[in-house]
Amino acid sequence: MNQVDIEKVKHLHDIDGALQHLFTLIQKTPKLQDAITFSIDAHEGQWRKSGEPYVIHPILVASIVASIASNEAMVIAALLHDIVEDTEVSIEEIEQKFGEDVAHLVSGLTKIDNIRDSELVASSSDEKLIVSALSFRKMLLASIQDVRVLVVKLCDRLHNMFTLDALPPHKQKRISEETLVVYAPIAHRLGISYIKNLLEDLSFAYLFPEQKHFIDNYLDINYHAIEMKINDIKQHITNLLVQNGFCEDEFEILSRIKHRYSIYLKMQRKGVSIDEVLDLLAIRILVEKPLQCYDALGIVHLNFQPLASRFKDYIAVSKENSYQTIHTTVFYKTAIFEVQIRTYEMHKTAELGVAAHWKYKSGGNNIKLDWLNNLQYQNESIEDFYELIKNDLYSEDISVFSPTGDAFTLPRGAVVLDFAYAVHTDIGNKANIAYVNKTKVSLLTKLNNGDIVKVETVDDVVTRCSWIDAVKTSKAKTNMKLNCNARLRDINTRIAVNIVATIMGLNPSRIMEWFKSNACENIAHIATDAEHLKNVLHKYIVEISKNSRFRRFITRHRFKLKHYKIGAIELYANNSVHDVVFDYCCHPKFGDEIMAFYEKGKAHIHHKMCQKGGEELHKKHKMVFVQWTKENLYRYKLIASLHNEKGALAEFLAYLAKQNIDITSIELGKENTDYIKYCDIVFESKEADINTLRGKIESKIKVVHLVRSDDAYKN
Numbered sequence: 001m002n003q004v005d006i007e008k009v010k011h012l013h014d015i016d017g018a019l020q021h022l023f024t025l026i027q028k029t030p031k032l033q034d035a036i037t038f039s040i041d042a043h044e045g046q047w048r049k050s051g052e053p054y055v056i057h058p059i060l061v062a063s064i065v066a067s068i069a070s071n072e073a074m075v076i077a078a079l080l081h082d083i084v085e086d087t088e089v090s091i092e093e094i095e096q097k098f099g100e101d102v103a104h105l106v107s108g109l110t111k112i113d114n115i116r117d118s119e120l121v122a123s124s125s126d127e128k129l130i131v132s133a134l135s136f137r138k139m140l141l142a143s144i145q146d147v148r149v150l151v152v153k154l155c156d157r158l159h160n161m162f163t164l165d166a167l168p169p170h171k172q173k174r175i176s177e178e179t180l181v182v183y184a185p186i187a188h189r190l191g192i193s194y195i196k197n198l199l200e201d202l203s204f205a206y207l208f209p210e211q212k213h214f215i216d217n218y219l220d221i222n223y224h225a226i227e228m229k230i231n232d233i234k235q236h237i238t239n240l241l242v243q244n245g246f247c248e249d250e251f252e253i254l255s256r257i258k259h260r261y262s263i264y265l266k267m268q269r270k271g272v273s274i275d276e277v278l279d280l281l282a283i284r285i286l287v288e289k290p291l292q293c294y295d296a297l298g299i300v301h302l303n304f305q306p307l308a309s310r311f312k313d314y315i316a317v318s319k320e321n322s323y324q325t326i327h328t329t330v331f332y333k334t335a336i337f338e339v340q341i342r343t344y345e346m347h348k349t350a351e352l353g354v355a356a357h358w359k360y361k362s363g364g365n366n367i368k369l370d371w372l373n374n375l376q377y378q379n380e381s382i383e384d385f386y387e388l389i390k391n392d393l394y395s396e397d398i399s400v401f402s403p404t405g406d407a408f409t410l411p412r413g414a415v416v417l418d419f420a421y422a423v424h425t426d427i428g429n430k431a432n433i434a435y436v437n438k439t440k441v442s443l444l445t446k447l448n449n450g451d452i453v454k455v456e457t458v459d460d461v462v463t464r465c466s467w468i469d470a471v472k473t474s475k476a477k478t479n480m481k482l483n484c485n486a487r488l489r490d491i492n493t494r495i496a497v498n499i500v501a502t503i504m505g506l507n508p509s510r511i512m513e514w515f516k517s518n519a520c521e522n523i524a525h526i527a528t529d530a531e532h533l534k535n536v537l538h539k540y541i542v543e544i545s546k547n548s549r550f551r552r553f554i555t556r557h558r559f560k561l562k563h564y565k566i567g568a569i570e571l572y573a574n575n576s577v578h579d580v581v582f583d584y585c586c587h588p589k590f591g592d593e594i595m596a597f598y599e600k601g602k603a604h605i606h607h608k609m610c611q612k613g614g615e616e617l618h619k620k621h622k623m624v625f626v627q628w629t630k631e632n633l634y635r636y637k638l639i640a641s642l643h644n645e646k647g648a649l650a651e652f653l654a655y656l657a658k659q660n661i662d663i664t665s666i667e668l669g670k671e672n673t674d675y676i677k678y679c680d681i682v683f684e685s686k687e688a689d690i691n692t693l694r695g696k697i698e699s700k701i702k703v704v705h706l707v708r709s710d711d712a713y714k715n
Contacts, residue, residue, distance in 0.1 A: 006068075006158075008021060009021070009060045009063055009064060010162045012060060013050075013052055013056065014052075015040070015053060015055060015059065018056050018059040018063065019036065021063050022059055022062055022066060025063055025066035025067050032075065034097070035079045035080060035098060035102075036059070036079060038079075038080070039058050039059070039079045039080055039083065040055050042080075042087045043058070043082075043083075046086065048163070048166065049166040049167055050165075057082070057160075057163075058078060058079050058082060059079065060159050061078045061152070061159050062075045062078035062079045064078075064158055064159060065078045065152055068192065068195070068352055069148075069151060071148070073101045073102050074105065074151065074152055076098055076102050077105035077109065077148075078155060078156070080094060080098070080102070080106050083106070084106060084107075084110045091107050105148060105152065108144055109152060109153060111143060112140060112144065112149070112153055115136065119132055119135050120178070123170070123174055128599070129174060129177045129178065130181055130581055130583055131602060133182050134181060134581060134582075136178075136182055137181065137182045150186055151192070153183070154183055154186065154190075154192065154195055154199075157179060157199065158195055158199060158202075160175065161175070161176075161179060161198075161199060161202040162202070164176070164202070173207060176202070176203035176205075176206040177207065179199050179203045180199075180200065180204075180207070180584040181584050184200045184203070187199060190353045191319075191349065191350070191352070191353020192351075192352060192353040192354070193350060193353070194351050197259045197262070200260075201259050201260045203261070204261040204264060205260075207584075211264055212260060212264075214274075215260050215264065215274060218274050229281065229332075229333075229334075230281060230283070232332075232333070233283060233335075233337055234255060234283060236332070237253060237283065237285065237300065238253060240299050240303055241285075241296065241299060244295075244299050245295075246292075246295075250287060250292070251285060251286060251288075251292070251296070252285075252344075253284070253285055253286075255281070255282065255283055255284070256282050257280060257282075258277065258279060258280050258281075258282065265586065268585060268586040268607060268609065268610045268612070269588070269592070269609060269610070271463065271465055272464065272465065272466050276466050276467060278329060278338075278466060278467075278470070279310075279336075279338040281337050282337065282338040282339070283337055283340070284339075284347075285300075285339065285340070285341045286344050286347050287343055288343060288344065289343060290343055293326055293341045296341050297326055297328065297341055300330060300339055301330075304331060304332055304339075305330060305331040305413060305446065306328055306329065306330050307329040307330060307331065307336065307469060310327070310328065310329035310338075310469070311327065311328045312326070312327040312328075313327075314326065315342070315346070323349065324342060324349065324350070325340050325341065325346060326340065327339075327340055328341075331444075331446055334441050334442045334444075335442070336444060398412050398414070398448065398449040399449060400419055400449075400450070400451045401450070401453070402423065402452070402453065402454070403452060408422045408423065410422060410472070410473065411472050411473065413472050414447050414471075414472040414473060415444045415445060415446055415470065416431075416436065416443045416447065417431060417443045417464075417467065417476055418473045418476045419447060420443070420455045421471075421473065421475045422475065425475075425479055426457075427457060428476060428479055429479060429483060430458050430459070431443055431457055431462070432456055432457055432458045432462065433455070433456040434453065434454065434455050434456070435453070435455075436451050436452070437452055438452075438454075443467075444470050462483075463480075463483045463484055463487045465480070465484040465487075465609075467480065468480050468481060488593060488608065490524075491617070492524035492526075492527040492528060493527075495595050495617065496523050496525075496526035496527045497511050497523070497620075498620055498621070498623040499527065499533065499623045499625055500526065500533075500536065500537065501620070502575075502598060502623050503537065503559055503561070503573070504537075508620045527595070530570075530572050530627070533561070533572065533625055534572075537561070559574055561573065561574055561625075562574065562577075564577045566579065568590055568629050569605065569627075569628065569629065570627050570628070570629050570630075571603055571626050572625040573625065577601060577602070577624065578602070579601065579602045580596075580602070580603050580605060581602050581603065581604050581605065583605070583606060585610055585611070585612040586606055586610035586612070587607075588605060590628055591628060592607055593609070594606065594607060594627075595613060595617070595626065596623060596626035597613075597616050597621050597622065597623055598622040598623060598624045599621075599622070603624055603626060605626065633684040633685065633686060634684065634685055634686070634688055635682065635683075635708070635709045636683055636685060636707065636708055637680075637681070637682050637709045638679075638682075638683065638703065638706050639678060640678070640702060640703055640704060641679075641701070641702045641704055642679050642701065649668065649679065652700060656683065656697075659685070659696055660686065661683050661684070662683060663681055663682070664684060665681070665682040666679065666680070666681050666682075667679075678704065682709065690706065693706070694706050
């Protein structure tokens with residue numbers, strides 16, 4: 001895919017220019033020419049809100065489709081996708097003129113519009129769009145069997161987002177919300193990363209214009225510094241690869257800055273400023289063969305300091321949408337870079353996802369996409385980062401100096417923030433600007449022996465939750481964790497007040513007075529411990545009932561909590577809760593700190609660090625108690641060797657059943673001898689510790705291979 005081809009679509013506003021662009025992307029065949037003529041005739045007299053002839057839209061949608069999938073049927077379907085909905089032409093007529101395959105695709109695209117009309121709440125309704133948008137997305141995935149239909153629809157939505165300026169503001173916001181909740185996640189799961197990123201950034205501009213402007217402004221102001229840093233590390237890595245046996249024509253190094261909406265999400269999830277987004281800058285190394293990926297990784301890790309807990313090998317264990325890349329994060333001078341390593345073939349798949357099957361391979365209609373059914377953010381597992389890199393127990397020390405000449409001993413690899421905490425805890429907590437040898441630097445700049453370091457502070461404590469892994473000393477780590485915990489405790493206290501106020505139907509300020517007057521301890525725990533919430537409610541209801549002022553109030557209201565379990569979420573409320581909604585502002589993952597606002601029978605889930613959620617919290621909106629379900633099932637893949645005896649398999653399966661292991665698939669006899677046959681089993685268990693599980697199974701049978709198949713690499 002040439003990304004320039006897609007970008008060019010934004011600047012085409014006439015039929016001739018649109019057609020000329022289309023034919024640079026796909027061969028002009030008689031069938032394609034017939035489809036163009038048919039589309040132009042069918043849309044004759046129709047105009048877009050921008051004043052352009054309507055037919056420009058399907059032609060440019062077809063161009064986007066052609067740029068990512070060289071599939072004539074899909075391109076023709078794109079040309080005809082609005083005809084059945086907007087003109088008198090029928091599906092039967094399309095089938096007669098262009099064949100069964102094109103008619104099938106157009107029918108699927110028309111079906112999407114019908115589902116949207118039935119599922120999406122009317123614009124006149126005061127119900128939040130996200131509620132019905134989630135339902136629309138679910139219906140879409142359940143109903144559309146041919147993934148090509150979804151790809152064409154994504155291209156249709158992308159062109160609509162390119163031309164959204166022509167619509168009034170309320171429609172811009174509505175369509176952008178729908179795009180973020182419905183279409184961008186589908187593009188993500190289909191693996192079409194470029195389309196997904198474009199849809200997110202275009203929507204972001206309309207939904208959060210101030211935040212978008214802030215991020216753009218930051219990147220503009222720092223453009224030259226960012227370019228210099230990126231070019232510097234690219235040249236350095238190029239030199240290292242050549243010095244270590246790579247030929248210059250065997251690899252390519254690309255660079256990117258994290259896209260805007262992704263930066264915003266990271267800031268919301270982590271509760272950090274843009275300066276603290278660790279993977280803002282990324283380098284991508286493309287090589288020819290998979291083995292060269294690991295050669296390049298070795299060169300990078302031997303020459304740059306890797307950041308602990310930020311390594312993922314998606315080549316060894318690829319994602320379900322076939323994404324394969326090695327991810328690592330390293331320090332280089334005053335910056336942190338994410339380094340991605342993949343082959344050219346992997347790069348095509350990463351950019352195009354399922355569409356790579358049509359653009360670079362034959363066929364593609366029978367791609368297995370069962371995993372699409374799991375398209376719900378709230379069901380995604382939290383990423384368990386693996387600590388593959390440990391600090392050297394015997395690392396050398398370095399000596400650095402304050403401007404007054406005081407010496408401080410730090411472990412090799414320490415950064416400026418480690419120095420700040422070594423000087424004084426208060427200096428570390430409030431550190432803001434740093435100078436090393438009189439040059440202004442980042443607080444994460446790695447220090448060298450003999451450096452003279454100066455740190456300037458601000459008045460208030462700065463929480464840097466995402467930097468804990470970046471510092472070296474235990475003092476820095478401990479104090480940063482304390483600051484983050486204090487911030488979380490403050491948030492939990494405010495959540496607790498709102499939850500109790502919602503249950504009792506009182507103003508939060510009155511609840512806070514009760515807590516203070518009764519010296520209530522561990523208020524913050526109310527937000528995280530359901531039993532503590534129940535005990536507090538009981539205690540204060542008893543206290544209030546003693547006061548004649550409140551006796552009538554107590555008898556008139558019911559405070560009994562009902563327990564709800566919806567998907568991976570548990571809730572406690574005295575109101576009826578029939579649905580859980582995850583908003584698009586923060587997308588918390590399983591295991592993240594979450595809070596829930598109550599509105600019209602629905603619990604709206606936000607990350608506790610989310611800015612939008614924080615605004616709701618400040619407004620003291622109604623809240624309910626929420627937590628992730630504690631009973632997790634972990635998926636494993638087992639290959640075991642069985643003695644080729646009658647009843648051996650049945651006996652083994654009975655043993656697994658006694659261990660509360662739920663088998664989801666089994667395959668027997670891939671390889672066998674006279675004495676042994678191999679058994680390939682996929683199962684689920686509540687046991688999270690793979691070593692404990694292995695021990696139980698090995699007591700009964702020989703284990704050849706056992707691996708978690710729902711680990712971080714699969715999410």
